[in-house]
Amino acid sequence: MEKNQLKGLFIDKSIGTILFDEPMKNHTSFKIGGPADVMIIPRSEEELINAVKICRDNGINMYIMGNGSNLLVRDGGIRGVVIKVNEGINNIKVDGNTIISQAGALITAVSRIAMSNSLTGLEFANGIPGSIGGAVTMNAGAYGGEMKDVIKKVRVLDSENNIKELSNEEMNFRYRGSRVVDENLIVLSAEFELKPGNYEEIQAVMKELTHKRTSKQPLELPSAGSTFKRPVGYFAGKLIDDAGLRGLRHGGAQVSEKHCGFIVNIDNATCKDVLELIAVVQKTIKDKFAVELETEIKIIGED
Numbered sequence: 001m002e003k004n005q006l007k008g009l010f011i012d013k014s015i016g017t018i019l020f021d022e023p024m025k026n027h028t029s030f031k032i033g034g035p036a037d038v039m040i041i042p043r044s045e046e047e048l049i050n051a052v053k054i055c056r057d058n059g060i061n062m063y064i065m066g067n068g069s070n071l072l073v074r075d076g077g078i079r080g081v082v083i084k085v086n087e088g089i090n091n092i093k094v095d096g097n098t099i100i101s102q103a104g105a106l107i108t109a110v111s112r113i114a115m116s117n118s119l120t121g122l123e124f125a126n127g128i129p130g131s132i133g134g135a136v137t138m139n140a141g142a143y144g145g146e147m148k149d150v151i152k153k154v155r156v157l158d159s160e161n162n163i164k165e166l167s168n169e170e171m172n173f174r175y176r177g178s179r180v181v182d183e184n185l186i187v188l189s190a191e192f193e194l195k196p197g198n199y200e201e202i203q204a205v206m207k208e209l210t211h212k213r214t215s216k217q218p219l220e221l222p223s224a225g226s227t228f229k230r231p232v233g234y235f236a237g238k239l240i241d242d243a244g245l246r247g248l249r250h251g252g253a254q255v256s257e258k259h260c261g262f263i264v265n266i267d268n269a270t271c272k273d274v275l276e277l278i279a280v281v282q283k284t285i286k287d288k289f290a291v292e293l294e295t296e297i298k299i300i301g302e303d
Helices: 003-010 045-057 107-116 132-138 179-183 199-216 236-242 271-289
Strands: 017-023 035-041 062-065 071-073 078-084 092-095 098-102 151-157 163-167 186-193 253-255 263-265 298-300
Touching: 003 035, 003 045, 003 078, 045 062, 045 078, 045 186, 071 271, 092 107, 098 107, 107 132, 107 199, 132 179, 132 186, 236 271, 253 271, 263 271
Parallel strands: 035 078, 062 078, 071 298
Antiparallel strands: 017 035, 092 098, 098 186, 151 163, 151 186, 253 263
16 A cells, blocks of 8 residues: 555544654654654554554554564664554553553553552562553563563453453463464553552562662663563673673664663664664674574564
């Protein structure tokens, strides 16, 4: 479908805010990425489903994104439609020991609401920059906790536009993966089962983890979080440091001097800069330690 036809398809539809030729660098924490032909920002779950149906009914390439915190978009941008699930779909409700959150809510917001209600279990998630939808999809985790530890069930939209409710067991959670990835599902909301706790103790744990995060991670620079998955038996950051790659720069991209597991955007880096630096790191670690480093960040778009 031609770009002008594509744009015309969405005019006057009840699907939210519509942006054309929208630079993806404005929507990712890496501050990198060429334009999306069309970006749709739904204001409700109903608008999200409407937008998805239009794309599917017309055979349009579609990408669902959340907060863009784990995303590297190529310099040529994205052909088709990006549907951004954020502020319009971010309701959070507390019911006893349960929290129900829509997919667009930030993980940090949910963890802080848990704290304010003296509910324990989500302390590890405070400071993770993503949305609930992305966190569920990738089974996000930190400091010994993961989404699978606290999720009771997830509401999803399947490939036939049916809304389904999946239990924790049915979600096939694993290290940085889930059934959402396997079956190309779209997360609508998640229900967290937490435990009563002591507010001051929860607050203290969250404060400690926040200090660890801010003191050890390069949060002051644009990045997409940990660049590489943790290889079995190793830590990616230590391998990269031991290989002498701390601070290695390529174009506007650099292996972080603060935490070698992060590649950061220090000077208007392009996606090409980042990918070429990733390749250098992977080859070096493979040659020196015979360890394969697999990227954790999601890489999408065209060159």
